[in-house]
Amino acid sequence: MTKHTVAVIGAGKMGELVISGLLRSGWPADRLLVTTRRAARAADLSERYGVSAVDNATAAAKADILAVAVKPQDAAALFDEIGARIPAGKLVVSLCAGLTTEFFAVRLPEGTPVVRVMTNTPALVDQAMTAISAGPHATAEHLDIAEEMFKPLGATIRVPEAQQDAVTALSGSGPAYFYLLVEAMIDAGVLLGLPRQTAHELIVQTAIGSAVMLRDSGEHPVKLREAVTSPAGTTIAAIRELENHGVRAALLTALEAARNRARELAGEMR
Ligand SMILES: NC(=O)C1=CN([C@@H]2O[C@H](COP(=O)(O)OP(=O)(O)OC[C@H]3O[C@@H](n4cnc5c(N)ncnc54)[C@H](OP(=O)(O)O)[C@@H]3O)[C@@H](O)[C@H]2O)C=CC1
Ligand SMILES: O=C(O)[C@@H]1CCC=N1
Secondary structure, three states, rough: OOOEEEEEEEEHHHHHHHHHHHHHHOOOOOHHHEOOHHHHHHHOOOOOOEEEHHHHHHHHHHHHHEEEEHHHHHHHHHHHHHHHHHHOEEEEEEEEOOOOHHHHHHHOOOOOOOOEEEHHHHHHHHHHHEEEEOOOOOHHHHHHHHHHHHHEEEEEEEHHHHHHHHHHHHHHOOOHHHHHHHHHHHHHHHHOOHHHHHHHHHHHHHHHHHHHHHOOOOOOOOHHHHHHHHOHHHHHHHHHHHHHHHHHHHHHHHHHHHHHHHHHHHHHHH
């Protein structure tokens, strides 16, 4: 069992996912702290998860690992408040989109190790995809600690930090693209005259079945798609329309826009 105490600084949506995932994995509640901006939010988290809510300075003093889960736009103010007061020997793990480890390093006492992670909301069901990168002063041991934190929430991968903005565009934002697709396909079912609930059931189970096949069959997605696409059949009629409407090109451009936005966030917060 871990000997580390984690403080989630800014326990909003992602921070809560980390807390609940760690608790599900058996991380002791007395080794978890949260900080929030609003007292009501702190009380709610303490009541539901049995973790202590403290102020940022107390978290920085008491925890071994500071998991930074504020919005990128709030990170500079947070580190103006506590950065210089973080004692030596702490590990800072940033969950923030776009922000580089250098952003934190210059706001922290010299030598403070920083690890950058990009996770995603399926952490709620222990199916997150979390990419982990070493920043300044982060050793293999620090990466192991970050992995110990995020492994219970799903899959983990280590990537060079230079790839983190692309990772954010793919897996960080990725669940939103799939939900949009599912939402549109359910609407299509309604257009075709199905009750909304029936369309919902059909599409959600089809999404789950397709995802499990992608993960477990070992087949390339092209092969899996070809197996569904009969000559002169229904699927190819739909695929022609998807290609006519530039869905493939739209995805390329969309994910590039997400990557660019991550870069912009870093620039805006410098
Ligand atoms: N949502 C997602 O799918 C993903 C988000 N991320 C990253 O995770 C981070 C958090 O995102 P998300 O959880 O969605 O955002 P939320 O707004 O839900 O959570 C951020 C929380 O931080 C609190 N906060 C802000 N400033 C402070 C402060 N100085 N001290 C204490 N608490 C503070 C906010 O309080 P208040 O509620 O009062 O504003 C809020 O509750 C972001 O950096 C984002 O880029 C990464 C991957 C996926
Ligand atoms: O939209 C965002 O900025 C965050 C980061 C990745 C997913 N959500």
